[in-house]
Amino acid sequence: MKFNNAEDTIQLSPLWQGERFPDGRPKVPSSVLGRLGRITLEEAWGPLWSRGYHYQFEGDLKIIHPDKVMVGRAVTAVMVPKRPDLHDTLLNYGHEQEDRRGFFNQWVIDSLEEEDVVVIDMFDKIYQGTYVGGNLSTAISTRTKTGGAVIWGGIRDNQQITQIENINVYYRGSDPTAIADVTMVGMNVPARIGRAVCLPGDVVLGTPAGVIFIPAHLAELTATHAEKSQVRDVFGFARLNSRTYTTAQIDAAWTTAMWQDFMQWFETDKAAAAYRHLTWEHELEEARRNENSGPSSDVRL
Template identity: 75%
Template sequence: MRFDNPEDIVQLTPQWEGERFPNGRPKVSEDVLRRMRKITLEEAWGPLWNHGYTFQFEGDFKIIHPDKIMVGRAVTAVMVPKRPDLHETLLKYGHEQEGRRGFFNQWVIDSLVEDDVVVVDMFDKVHLGTYVGGNLSTAISTRTKRGGAVIWGGIRDNQQVVEIDNINVYYRGSDPTAIADVTMVGMNVPTRIGKAICLPGDIVLGTPAGVIFIPPHLAELTVVQAEKSQVRDVFGFVRLKEGVYSTAQIDSPWTTAMWNDFVSWFENDPAAEEYRHLTWEKELEAAAKIDGSGHDVRL
Protein backbone atom coordinates (compact mmCIF):
# COMPACT_ATOMS: atom_id res chain seq x y z
CA MET A 1 0.00 0.00 0.00
CA ARG A 2 0.92 3.68 -0.30
CA PHE A 3 -0.13 6.62 1.79
CA ASP A 4 -1.52 9.57 -0.16
CA ASN A 5 -1.48 7.65 -3.43
CA PRO A 6 -2.19 9.87 -6.51
CA GLU A 7 -3.56 6.99 -8.60
CA ASP A 8 -6.05 6.06 -5.90
CA ILE A 9 -7.17 9.66 -5.38
CA VAL A 10 -7.78 10.21 -9.09
CA GLN A 11 -9.69 6.92 -9.28
CA LEU A 12 -11.88 7.94 -6.34
CA THR A 13 -12.78 11.36 -7.81
CA PRO A 14 -13.52 10.76 -11.51
CA GLN A 15 -16.27 13.39 -11.77
CA TRP A 16 -13.81 16.19 -11.03
CA GLU A 17 -12.53 17.57 -14.33
CA GLY A 18 -10.56 20.56 -13.09
CA GLU A 19 -7.08 21.22 -11.74
CA ARG A 20 -5.49 18.78 -9.30
CA PHE A 21 -2.67 18.91 -6.78
CA PRO A 22 0.44 16.81 -7.51
CA ASN A 23 -0.99 14.02 -5.33
CA GLY A 24 -4.16 13.92 -7.45
CA ARG A 25 -6.39 15.73 -4.97
CA PRO A 26 -9.03 17.94 -6.66
CA LYS A 27 -8.14 21.62 -6.45
CA VAL A 28 -11.34 23.65 -6.38
CA SER A 29 -10.51 27.25 -7.29
CA GLU A 30 -9.76 29.96 -4.76
CA ASP A 31 -12.64 32.00 -6.20
CA VAL A 32 -15.14 29.26 -5.34
CA LEU A 33 -13.66 28.96 -1.84
CA ARG A 34 -13.98 32.72 -1.36
CA ARG A 35 -17.60 32.70 -2.44
CA MET A 36 -18.34 29.60 -0.36
CA ARG A 37 -17.49 31.56 2.79
CA LYS A 38 -20.55 33.74 2.21
CA ILE A 39 -23.20 31.03 1.99
CA THR A 40 -25.15 29.31 4.75
CA LEU A 41 -25.20 25.67 5.73
CA GLU A 42 -28.74 25.22 4.44
CA GLU A 43 -27.87 26.87 1.12
CA ALA A 44 -25.05 24.33 0.69
CA TRP A 45 -27.13 21.41 1.92
CA GLY A 46 -30.00 21.86 -0.53
CA PRO A 47 -28.19 21.21 -3.84
CA LEU A 48 -26.33 18.24 -2.37
CA TRP A 49 -29.51 16.68 -1.04
CA ASN A 50 -31.26 17.22 -4.36
CA HIS A 51 -28.39 15.46 -6.17
CA GLY A 52 -28.58 12.41 -3.90
CA TYR A 53 -25.77 13.33 -1.51
CA THR A 54 -27.69 12.75 1.70
CA PHE A 55 -24.84 11.83 4.06
CA GLN A 56 -22.64 14.94 3.87
CA PHE A 57 -23.49 16.73 7.13
CA GLU A 58 -22.45 16.12 10.73
CA GLY A 59 -23.36 18.48 13.55
CA ASP A 60 -22.34 16.68 16.74
CA PHE A 61 -19.15 18.64 17.47
CA LYS A 62 -17.57 21.01 19.89
CA ILE A 63 -16.09 24.02 18.09
CA ILE A 64 -13.05 26.11 19.01
CA HIS A 65 -14.43 29.26 17.35
CA PRO A 66 -18.21 28.68 17.08
CA ASP A 67 -18.79 32.15 15.65
CA LYS A 68 -16.41 31.68 12.69
CA ILE A 69 -16.96 30.05 9.29
CA MET A 70 -14.35 27.57 8.06
CA VAL A 71 -13.87 26.72 4.38
CA GLY A 72 -11.14 24.62 2.83
CA ARG A 73 -10.16 21.57 0.79
CA ALA A 74 -10.20 18.26 2.66
CA VAL A 75 -7.08 16.26 3.46
CA THR A 76 -8.37 13.04 5.01
CA ALA A 77 -7.01 10.40 7.37
CA VAL A 78 -8.39 7.22 8.90
CA MET A 79 -7.12 5.99 12.27
CA VAL A 80 -7.88 2.63 13.91
CA PRO A 81 -7.06 1.13 17.33
CA LYS A 82 -3.49 -0.04 17.62
CA ARG A 83 -2.67 -3.60 16.62
CA PRO A 84 1.09 -4.12 17.14
CA ASP A 85 1.92 -5.97 13.93
CA LEU A 86 -0.05 -3.58 11.71
CA HIS A 87 1.19 -0.53 13.63
CA GLU A 88 4.85 -1.45 13.33
CA THR A 89 4.52 -2.38 9.66
CA LEU A 90 2.84 0.86 8.61
CA LEU A 91 4.99 3.14 10.75
CA LYS A 92 8.15 1.48 9.39
CA TYR A 93 6.84 1.66 5.84
CA GLY A 94 6.11 5.37 6.11
CA HIS A 95 9.51 6.14 7.59
CA GLU A 96 11.65 3.91 5.37
CA GLN A 97 9.76 3.81 2.07
CA GLU A 98 8.12 7.23 1.94
CA GLY A 99 10.61 9.25 3.99
CA ARG A 100 8.04 10.47 6.51
CA ARG A 101 9.04 11.65 9.97
CA GLY A 102 7.35 11.58 13.34
CA PHE A 103 3.99 9.99 14.15
CA PHE A 104 1.05 9.39 11.82
CA ASN A 105 -0.75 12.64 12.64
CA GLN A 106 2.41 14.61 11.85
CA TRP A 107 2.57 13.01 8.40
CA VAL A 108 -0.81 14.45 7.53
CA ILE A 109 -0.16 17.90 8.93
CA ASP A 110 3.23 18.09 7.20
CA SER A 111 1.42 17.63 3.86
CA LEU A 112 -0.96 20.59 4.24
CA VAL A 113 -1.01 23.61 1.97
CA GLU A 114 -2.96 26.86 1.95
CA ASP A 115 -6.73 26.52 2.41
CA ASP A 116 -6.56 22.88 3.50
CA VAL A 117 -8.67 21.33 6.26
CA VAL A 118 -7.60 18.13 8.03
CA VAL A 119 -10.51 15.65 8.24
CA VAL A 120 -9.74 12.74 10.57
CA ASP A 121 -11.71 9.70 11.66
CA MET A 122 -10.31 8.93 15.14
CA PHE A 123 -13.19 6.46 15.73
CA ASP A 124 -14.52 8.87 18.39
CA LYS A 125 -11.48 8.33 20.62
CA VAL A 126 -10.82 11.18 23.07
CA HIS A 127 -8.74 9.74 25.93
CA LEU A 128 -5.34 9.05 24.33
CA GLY A 129 -7.02 10.18 21.12
CA THR A 130 -6.02 13.84 20.94
CA TYR A 131 -5.10 14.33 17.30
CA VAL A 132 -3.82 17.88 17.76
CA GLY A 133 -2.73 20.16 20.56
CA GLY A 134 -1.14 23.58 20.64
CA ASN A 135 1.92 22.76 18.54
CA LEU A 136 0.18 20.90 15.72
CA SER A 137 -2.67 23.43 15.64
CA THR A 138 -0.05 26.14 15.19
CA ALA A 139 1.44 24.11 12.34
CA ILE A 140 -2.01 23.83 10.74
CA SER A 141 -2.40 27.60 11.05
CA THR A 142 0.99 28.26 9.50
CA ARG A 143 0.44 25.92 6.58
CA THR A 144 -3.21 26.52 5.75
CA LYS A 145 -3.48 30.26 6.59
CA ARG A 146 -7.26 30.03 7.18
CA GLY A 147 -8.05 26.29 7.23
CA GLY A 148 -8.41 24.04 10.23
CA ALA A 149 -9.42 20.55 11.29
CA VAL A 150 -12.45 18.29 11.65
CA ILE A 151 -11.66 15.51 14.11
CA TRP A 152 -13.99 12.68 15.03
CA GLY A 153 -12.00 12.33 18.22
CA GLY A 154 -10.14 14.47 20.70
CA ILE A 155 -7.84 17.44 21.03
CA ARG A 156 -5.70 18.81 23.85
CA ASP A 157 -4.27 22.20 24.85
CA ASN A 158 -7.62 23.92 24.31
CA GLN A 159 -6.47 27.09 26.04
CA GLN A 160 -3.66 27.41 23.51
CA VAL A 161 -5.68 26.36 20.48
CA VAL A 162 -8.44 28.88 21.16
CA GLU A 163 -5.85 31.67 20.89
CA ILE A 164 -5.14 30.75 17.25
CA ASP A 165 -7.38 33.11 15.28
CA ASN A 166 -6.99 32.05 11.67
CA ILE A 167 -8.10 28.42 11.94
CA ASN A 168 -11.06 26.57 13.36
CA VAL A 169 -11.25 23.10 14.90
CA TYR A 170 -14.30 20.86 15.13
CA TYR A 171 -13.80 18.01 17.60
CA ARG A 172 -15.64 15.54 19.82
CA GLY A 173 -13.99 16.15 23.18
CA SER A 174 -10.91 17.29 25.10
CA ASP A 175 -8.37 15.39 27.17
CA PRO A 176 -4.91 16.22 28.59
CA THR A 177 -3.44 12.92 27.36
CA ALA A 178 -1.32 12.74 24.20
CA ILE A 179 -2.25 10.66 21.18
CA ALA A 180 -1.44 6.96 21.66
CA ASP A 181 -2.49 3.42 20.74
CA VAL A 182 -3.74 4.37 17.27
CA THR A 183 -2.59 3.54 13.75
CA MET A 184 -3.26 5.37 10.50
CA VAL A 185 -4.50 3.00 7.81
CA GLY A 186 -5.31 5.57 5.15
CA MET A 187 -4.33 9.07 4.08
CA ASN A 188 -6.45 10.89 1.51
CA VAL A 189 -8.94 8.05 1.36
CA PRO A 190 -12.72 7.98 1.96
CA THR A 191 -13.28 8.97 5.58
CA ARG A 192 -16.34 8.64 7.80
CA ILE A 193 -17.09 11.52 10.16
CA GLY A 194 -20.06 10.50 12.30
CA LYS A 195 -22.88 9.92 9.83
CA ALA A 196 -21.12 11.79 7.02
CA ILE A 197 -18.57 10.77 4.41
CA CYS A 198 -15.70 12.89 3.13
CA LEU A 199 -13.35 12.31 0.20
CA PRO A 200 -10.00 14.01 -0.41
CA GLY A 201 -10.55 17.35 -2.11
CA ASP A 202 -14.09 17.81 -0.82
CA ILE A 203 -14.86 21.37 0.19
CA VAL A 204 -15.33 21.51 3.95
CA LEU A 205 -17.83 24.14 5.08
CA GLY A 206 -17.77 24.53 8.85
CA THR A 207 -20.59 26.56 10.41
CA PRO A 208 -21.96 27.11 13.92
CA ALA A 209 -24.37 24.21 13.23
CA GLY A 210 -21.72 21.73 12.12
CA VAL A 211 -19.77 20.63 9.06
CA ILE A 212 -20.86 19.74 5.53
CA PHE A 213 -18.60 18.06 2.97
CA ILE A 214 -19.22 19.26 -0.59
CA PRO A 215 -17.96 17.08 -3.46
CA PRO A 216 -15.59 19.14 -5.63
CA HIS A 217 -17.57 18.58 -8.83
CA LEU A 218 -20.63 20.12 -7.11
CA ALA A 219 -18.82 22.99 -5.37
CA GLU A 220 -19.37 25.69 -8.01
CA LEU A 221 -22.95 24.59 -8.63
CA THR A 222 -23.61 24.79 -4.89
CA VAL A 223 -22.19 28.29 -4.67
CA VAL A 224 -24.05 29.53 -7.75
CA GLN A 225 -27.39 28.22 -6.51
CA ALA A 226 -26.78 29.76 -3.09
CA GLU A 227 -25.85 33.12 -4.61
CA LYS A 228 -28.90 33.10 -6.84
CA SER A 229 -31.10 32.42 -3.83
CA GLN A 230 -29.43 35.24 -1.89
CA VAL A 231 -29.79 37.90 -4.57
CA ARG A 232 -33.37 36.91 -5.31
CA ASP A 233 -34.10 37.36 -1.62
CA VAL A 234 -32.55 40.84 -1.71
CA PHE A 235 -34.77 41.75 -4.65
CA GLY A 236 -37.81 40.26 -2.92
CA PHE A 237 -37.21 42.30 0.24
CA VAL A 238 -36.91 45.49 -1.83
CA ARG A 239 -40.10 44.91 -3.77
CA LEU A 240 -42.04 43.86 -0.65
CA LYS A 241 -41.01 47.08 1.13
CA GLU A 242 -42.06 49.06 -1.94
CA GLY A 243 -45.40 47.28 -2.02
CA VAL A 244 -44.87 46.17 -5.62
CA TYR A 245 -45.54 42.48 -4.95
CA SER A 246 -47.29 40.50 -2.26
CA THR A 247 -45.56 37.81 -0.23
CA ALA A 248 -47.58 35.23 -2.15
CA GLN A 249 -46.17 36.52 -5.44
CA ILE A 250 -42.58 36.56 -4.16
CA ASP A 251 -42.85 33.07 -2.68
CA SER A 252 -44.65 31.58 -5.69
CA PRO A 253 -43.13 30.74 -9.09
CA TRP A 254 -42.29 34.02 -10.78
CA THR A 255 -44.04 35.16 -13.93
CA THR A 256 -42.09 36.33 -16.96
CA ALA A 257 -42.94 39.92 -16.02
CA MET A 258 -41.48 39.43 -12.53
CA TRP A 259 -38.35 37.87 -13.97
CA ASN A 260 -37.90 40.80 -16.34
CA ASP A 261 -38.36 43.20 -13.44
CA PHE A 262 -35.77 41.25 -11.47
CA VAL A 263 -33.21 41.22 -14.29
CA SER A 264 -33.59 44.98 -14.79
CA TRP A 265 -33.04 45.52 -11.07
CA PHE A 266 -30.15 43.03 -11.07
CA GLU A 267 -28.33 44.84 -13.86
CA ASN A 268 -28.67 48.30 -12.36
CA ASP A 269 -29.10 48.27 -8.59
CA PRO A 270 -25.90 48.63 -6.47
CA ALA A 271 -27.26 45.99 -4.07
CA ALA A 272 -26.78 43.36 -6.80
CA GLU A 273 -23.27 44.38 -7.80
CA GLU A 274 -21.40 41.55 -6.05
CA TYR A 275 -23.66 39.00 -7.78
CA ARG A 276 -23.25 40.20 -11.37
CA HIS A 277 -21.09 37.24 -12.33
CA LEU A 278 -24.34 35.24 -12.32
CA THR A 279 -26.44 34.67 -15.44
CA TRP A 280 -30.20 34.10 -15.74
CA GLU A 281 -30.79 32.79 -19.27
CA LYS A 282 -32.03 29.39 -18.12
CA GLU A 283 -34.49 30.89 -15.67
CA LEU A 284 -35.85 33.30 -18.27
CA GLU A 285 -36.21 30.55 -20.86
CA ALA A 286 -37.98 28.28 -18.41
CA ALA A 287 -40.34 31.07 -17.33
CA ALA A 288 -41.22 31.85 -20.94
CA LYS A 289 -42.05 28.20 -21.64
CA ILE A 290 -44.25 27.54 -18.62
CA ASP A 291 -45.42 31.00 -17.60
CA GLY A 292 -48.81 30.67 -15.98
CA SER A 293 -48.64 26.89 -15.61
CA GLY A 294 -48.05 27.02 -11.88
CA HIS A 295 -44.74 25.18 -12.08
CA ASP A 296 -41.73 26.49 -10.19
CA VAL A 297 -39.04 27.67 -12.61
CA ARG A 298 -36.38 28.13 -9.95
CA LEU A 299 -33.31 25.89 -10.18
Protein backbone atom coordinates in the same frame (compact mmCIF):
# COMPACT_ATOMS: atom_id res chain seq x y z
CA MET B 1 -0.01 -0.17 0.74
CA LYS B 2 1.11 3.42 0.23
CA PHE B 3 0.13 6.47 2.24
CA ASN B 4 -1.18 9.42 0.21
CA ASN B 5 -0.92 7.61 -3.12
CA ALA B 6 -1.82 9.97 -5.99
CA GLU B 7 -3.09 7.19 -8.28
CA ASP B 8 -5.57 6.01 -5.65
CA THR B 9 -6.76 9.56 -4.96
CA ILE B 10 -7.32 10.26 -8.66
CA GLN B 11 -9.32 7.03 -8.92
CA LEU B 12 -11.65 8.27 -6.18
CA SER B 13 -12.64 11.45 -8.04
CA PRO B 14 -13.17 10.64 -11.75
CA LEU B 15 -15.87 13.31 -12.13
CA TRP B 16 -13.40 16.08 -11.40
CA GLN B 17 -12.01 17.50 -14.67
CA GLY B 18 -9.88 20.36 -13.37
CA GLU B 19 -6.42 20.90 -11.92
CA ARG B 20 -5.04 18.54 -9.28
CA PHE B 21 -2.40 18.70 -6.57
CA PRO B 22 0.67 16.43 -6.92
CA ASP B 23 -0.99 14.08 -4.42
CA GLY B 24 -3.94 13.66 -6.80
CA ARG B 25 -6.49 15.72 -4.89
CA PRO B 26 -8.83 17.93 -6.93
CA LYS B 27 -7.73 21.56 -6.68
CA VAL B 28 -10.96 23.54 -6.58
CA PRO B 29 -10.00 27.13 -7.54
CA SER B 30 -9.49 29.66 -4.77
CA SER B 31 -12.11 31.88 -6.41
CA VAL B 32 -14.74 29.16 -5.92
CA LEU B 33 -13.65 28.65 -2.30
CA GLY B 34 -14.16 32.37 -1.75
CA ARG B 35 -17.66 32.23 -3.19
CA LEU B 36 -18.58 29.22 -1.06
CA GLY B 37 -17.28 30.99 2.03
CA ARG B 38 -19.97 33.66 1.61
CA ILE B 39 -22.98 31.34 1.51
CA THR B 40 -24.90 29.62 4.29
CA LEU B 41 -24.68 25.92 5.01
CA GLU B 42 -28.32 25.45 4.06
CA GLU B 43 -27.72 27.13 0.70
CA ALA B 44 -24.89 24.68 0.04
CA TRP B 45 -26.92 21.73 1.26
CA GLY B 46 -29.81 22.13 -1.19
CA PRO B 47 -28.03 21.44 -4.51
CA LEU B 48 -26.24 18.43 -2.99
CA TRP B 49 -29.37 16.90 -1.47
CA SER B 50 -31.32 17.26 -4.71
CA ARG B 51 -28.58 15.33 -6.53
CA GLY B 52 -28.59 12.39 -4.14
CA TYR B 53 -25.76 13.47 -1.83
CA HIS B 54 -27.60 12.87 1.43
CA TYR B 55 -24.66 12.17 3.73
CA GLN B 56 -22.51 15.29 3.48
CA PHE B 57 -23.45 17.16 6.68
CA GLU B 58 -22.49 16.67 10.32
CA GLY B 59 -23.53 19.08 13.04
CA ASP B 60 -22.66 17.27 16.27
CA LEU B 61 -19.29 18.96 16.74
CA LYS B 62 -17.76 21.57 19.02
CA ILE B 63 -16.14 24.61 17.42
CA ILE B 64 -13.09 26.60 18.51
CA HIS B 65 -14.33 29.80 16.80
CA PRO B 66 -18.13 29.39 16.53
CA ASP B 67 -18.53 32.86 15.02
CA LYS B 68 -16.21 32.18 12.07
CA VAL B 69 -16.77 30.39 8.75
CA MET B 70 -14.15 27.90 7.58
CA VAL B 71 -13.68 26.84 3.97
CA GLY B 72 -10.95 24.79 2.32
CA ARG B 73 -9.94 21.63 0.49
CA ALA B 74 -10.01 18.35 2.40
CA VAL B 75 -6.95 16.31 3.31
CA THR B 76 -8.33 13.16 4.93
CA ALA B 77 -7.06 10.42 7.21
CA VAL B 78 -8.62 7.39 8.90
CA MET B 79 -7.47 6.13 12.28
CA VAL B 80 -8.36 2.84 14.02
CA PRO B 81 -7.70 1.48 17.52
CA LYS B 82 -4.20 0.13 17.95
CA ARG B 83 -3.55 -3.49 17.01
CA PRO B 84 0.18 -4.08 17.67
CA ASP B 85 1.10 -6.03 14.53
CA LEU B 86 -0.77 -3.65 12.20
CA HIS B 87 0.48 -0.60 14.08
CA ASP B 88 4.15 -1.57 13.92
CA THR B 89 3.92 -2.59 10.27
CA LEU B 90 2.39 0.69 9.11
CA LEU B 91 4.47 2.95 11.32
CA ASN B 92 7.68 1.25 10.23
CA TYR B 93 6.60 1.34 6.59
CA GLY B 94 6.07 5.09 6.75
CA HIS B 95 9.41 5.67 8.43
CA GLU B 96 11.50 3.28 6.35
CA GLN B 97 9.82 3.25 2.94
CA GLU B 98 8.37 6.76 2.71
CA ASP B 99 10.93 8.62 4.85
CA ARG B 100 8.25 10.07 7.14
CA ARG B 101 9.06 11.43 10.58
CA GLY B 102 7.21 11.38 13.86
CA PHE B 103 3.75 9.92 14.50
CA PHE B 104 0.87 9.37 12.07
CA ASN B 105 -0.87 12.68 12.80
CA GLN B 106 2.33 14.59 12.03
CA TRP B 107 2.57 12.91 8.62
CA VAL B 108 -0.81 14.32 7.62
CA ILE B 109 -0.16 17.82 8.87
CA ASP B 110 3.25 17.91 7.19
CA SER B 111 1.47 17.37 3.85
CA LEU B 112 -0.91 20.34 4.09
CA GLU B 113 -1.05 23.10 1.48
CA GLU B 114 -2.56 26.59 1.67
CA GLU B 115 -6.38 26.58 1.98
CA ASP B 116 -6.44 22.94 3.14
CA VAL B 117 -8.60 21.52 5.93
CA VAL B 118 -7.48 18.32 7.62
CA VAL B 119 -10.42 15.91 8.06
CA ILE B 120 -9.79 13.07 10.49
CA ASP B 121 -11.91 10.01 11.28
CA MET B 122 -10.64 9.25 14.80
CA PHE B 123 -13.55 6.86 15.50
CA ASP B 124 -14.89 9.35 18.09
CA LYS B 125 -11.98 8.75 20.45
CA ILE B 126 -11.32 11.59 22.90
CA TYR B 127 -9.32 10.13 25.81
CA GLN B 128 -5.88 9.54 24.24
CA GLY B 129 -7.53 10.53 20.98
CA THR B 130 -6.36 14.13 20.86
CA TYR B 131 -5.30 14.50 17.25
CA VAL B 132 -3.97 18.04 17.62
CA GLY B 133 -2.84 20.32 20.41
CA GLY B 134 -1.24 23.74 20.42
CA ASN B 135 1.86 22.79 18.41
CA LEU B 136 0.14 20.92 15.59
CA SER B 137 -2.65 23.51 15.38
CA THR B 138 0.03 26.15 14.97
CA ALA B 139 1.50 24.04 12.16
CA ILE B 140 -1.94 23.84 10.53
CA SER B 141 -2.20 27.61 10.78
CA THR B 142 1.22 28.14 9.23
CA ARG B 143 0.66 25.72 6.37
CA THR B 144 -2.97 26.37 5.45
CA LYS B 145 -3.18 30.12 6.23
CA THR B 146 -6.99 30.09 6.27
CA GLY B 147 -7.93 26.42 6.73
CA GLY B 148 -8.28 24.30 9.83
CA ALA B 149 -9.40 20.86 10.96
CA VAL B 150 -12.46 18.65 11.36
CA ILE B 151 -11.74 15.87 13.85
CA TRP B 152 -14.18 13.11 14.73
CA GLY B 153 -12.29 12.71 17.98
CA GLY B 154 -10.42 14.83 20.47
CA ILE B 155 -8.10 17.78 20.80
CA ARG B 156 -6.00 19.16 23.64
CA ASP B 157 -4.57 22.60 24.54
CA ASN B 158 -7.89 24.30 23.85
CA GLN B 159 -6.79 27.58 25.38
CA GLN B 160 -3.77 27.75 23.06
CA ILE B 161 -5.78 26.76 19.99
CA THR B 162 -8.40 29.41 20.73
CA GLN B 163 -5.70 32.05 20.37
CA ILE B 164 -4.98 30.98 16.77
CA GLU B 165 -7.25 33.35 14.85
CA ASN B 166 -6.73 32.44 11.18
CA ILE B 167 -7.99 28.83 11.32
CA ASN B 168 -10.92 26.98 12.84
CA VAL B 169 -11.17 23.56 14.44
CA TYR B 170 -14.26 21.37 14.70
CA TYR B 171 -13.97 18.48 17.14
CA ARG B 172 -15.94 16.09 19.35
CA GLY B 173 -14.36 16.77 22.73
CA SER B 174 -11.18 17.71 24.57
CA ASP B 175 -8.87 15.91 26.96
CA PRO B 176 -5.43 16.65 28.46
CA THR B 177 -4.03 13.26 27.43
CA ALA B 178 -1.74 12.93 24.40
CA ILE B 179 -2.64 10.84 21.36
CA ALA B 180 -1.97 7.12 21.93
CA ASP B 181 -3.07 3.62 20.93
CA VAL B 182 -4.26 4.59 17.46
CA THR B 183 -3.07 3.62 13.98
CA MET B 184 -3.55 5.40 10.67
CA VAL B 185 -4.81 2.99 8.02
CA GLY B 186 -5.38 5.51 5.25
CA MET B 187 -4.31 8.98 4.16
CA ASN B 188 -6.33 10.81 1.53
CA VAL B 189 -8.92 8.06 1.49
CA PRO B 190 -12.70 8.24 2.11
CA ALA B 191 -13.33 9.33 5.69
CA ARG B 192 -16.49 9.19 7.78
CA ILE B 193 -17.24 12.15 10.03
CA GLY B 194 -20.26 11.08 12.03
CA ARG B 195 -22.97 10.54 9.42
CA ALA B 196 -21.09 12.34 6.65
CA VAL B 197 -18.64 11.10 4.02
CA CYS B 198 -15.64 13.17 2.94
CA LEU B 199 -13.30 12.46 0.03
CA PRO B 200 -9.88 14.04 -0.45
CA GLY B 201 -10.27 17.33 -2.29
CA ASP B 202 -13.87 17.90 -1.19
CA VAL B 203 -14.58 21.49 -0.22
CA VAL B 204 -15.12 21.67 3.54
CA LEU B 205 -17.54 24.40 4.55
CA GLY B 206 -17.71 24.93 8.31
CA THR B 207 -20.35 27.21 9.82
CA PRO B 208 -21.93 27.66 13.26
CA ALA B 209 -24.37 24.89 12.25
CA GLY B 210 -21.66 22.31 11.55
CA VAL B 211 -19.70 21.13 8.52
CA ILE B 212 -20.70 20.09 5.02
CA PHE B 213 -18.44 18.31 2.54
CA ILE B 214 -19.02 19.50 -1.03
CA PRO B 215 -17.75 17.14 -3.76
CA ALA B 216 -15.13 18.92 -5.85
CA HIS B 217 -16.98 18.37 -9.13
CA LEU B 218 -20.07 20.06 -7.66
CA ALA B 219 -18.31 22.95 -5.94
CA GLU B 220 -18.84 25.63 -8.59
CA LEU B 221 -22.38 24.48 -9.33
CA THR B 222 -23.15 24.61 -5.60
CA ALA B 223 -21.71 28.12 -5.35
CA THR B 224 -23.80 29.29 -8.31
CA HIS B 225 -27.06 27.77 -7.06
CA ALA B 226 -26.45 29.10 -3.57
CA GLU B 227 -25.63 32.61 -4.77
CA LYS B 228 -28.73 32.68 -6.95
CA SER B 229 -30.87 31.65 -4.02
CA GLN B 230 -29.15 34.25 -1.85
CA VAL B 231 -29.57 37.19 -4.22
CA ARG B 232 -33.18 36.27 -4.95
CA ASP B 233 -33.78 36.37 -1.21
CA VAL B 234 -32.18 39.83 -1.00
CA PHE B 235 -34.54 41.02 -3.75
CA GLY B 236 -37.49 39.27 -2.17
CA PHE B 237 -36.89 40.84 1.24
CA ALA B 238 -36.68 44.28 -0.37
CA ARG B 239 -39.92 43.81 -2.28
CA LEU B 240 -41.70 42.38 0.77
CA ASN B 241 -40.59 45.36 2.85
CA SER B 242 -41.97 47.72 0.21
CA ARG B 243 -45.15 45.60 -0.05
CA THR B 244 -44.67 45.24 -3.80
CA TYR B 245 -45.38 41.51 -3.64
CA THR B 246 -46.93 39.10 -1.16
CA THR B 247 -45.04 36.21 0.40
CA ALA B 248 -47.10 33.85 -1.76
CA GLN B 249 -45.87 35.62 -4.90
CA ILE B 250 -42.23 35.60 -3.76
CA ASP B 251 -42.31 31.92 -2.80
CA ALA B 252 -44.11 30.73 -5.94
CA ALA B 253 -42.83 30.57 -9.50
CA TRP B 254 -42.10 34.12 -10.60
CA THR B 255 -43.99 35.60 -13.53
CA THR B 256 -42.09 37.19 -16.41
CA ALA B 257 -43.13 40.59 -15.03
CA MET B 258 -41.53 39.73 -11.68
CA TRP B 259 -38.41 38.52 -13.45
CA GLN B 260 -38.22 41.77 -15.41
CA ASP B 261 -38.53 43.67 -12.13
CA PHE B 262 -35.78 41.48 -10.63
CA MET B 263 -33.45 41.96 -13.61
CA GLN B 264 -33.79 45.74 -13.46
CA TRP B 265 -33.01 45.62 -9.72
CA PHE B 266 -30.18 43.13 -10.29
CA GLU B 267 -28.47 45.35 -12.86
CA THR B 268 -28.74 48.60 -10.91
CA ASP B 269 -29.07 48.06 -7.16
CA LYS B 270 -25.84 48.11 -5.15
CA ALA B 271 -27.11 45.19 -3.04
CA ALA B 272 -26.74 42.98 -6.13
CA ALA B 273 -23.26 44.16 -7.11
CA ALA B 274 -21.44 41.14 -5.65
CA TYR B 275 -23.65 38.76 -7.66
CA ARG B 276 -23.35 40.23 -11.14
CA HIS B 277 -21.17 37.38 -12.38
CA LEU B 278 -24.36 35.28 -12.40
CA THR B 279 -26.48 34.80 -15.52
CA TRP B 280 -30.23 34.22 -15.65
CA GLU B 281 -31.07 33.06 -19.19
CA HIS B 282 -32.30 29.65 -18.02
CA GLU B 283 -34.62 31.11 -15.38
CA LEU B 284 -36.05 33.71 -17.75
CA GLU B 285 -36.72 31.10 -20.40
CA GLU B 286 -38.35 28.81 -17.84
CA ALA B 287 -40.64 31.64 -16.70
CA ARG B 288 -41.70 32.26 -20.30
CA ARG B 289 -42.41 28.55 -20.81
CA ASN B 290 -44.40 28.38 -17.58
CA GLU B 291 -46.62 31.29 -18.62
CA ASN B 292 -47.22 29.72 -22.00
CA SER B 293 -48.05 26.30 -20.58
CA GLY B 294 -49.94 27.25 -17.43
CA PRO B 295 -49.19 27.14 -13.69
CA SER B 296 -46.26 25.07 -12.42
CA SER B 297 -44.14 24.86 -9.31
CA ASP B 298 -40.72 26.40 -8.96
CA VAL B 299 -38.22 24.25 -7.08
CA ARG B 300 -35.45 26.49 -5.76
CA LEU B 301 -32.24 24.59 -5.09
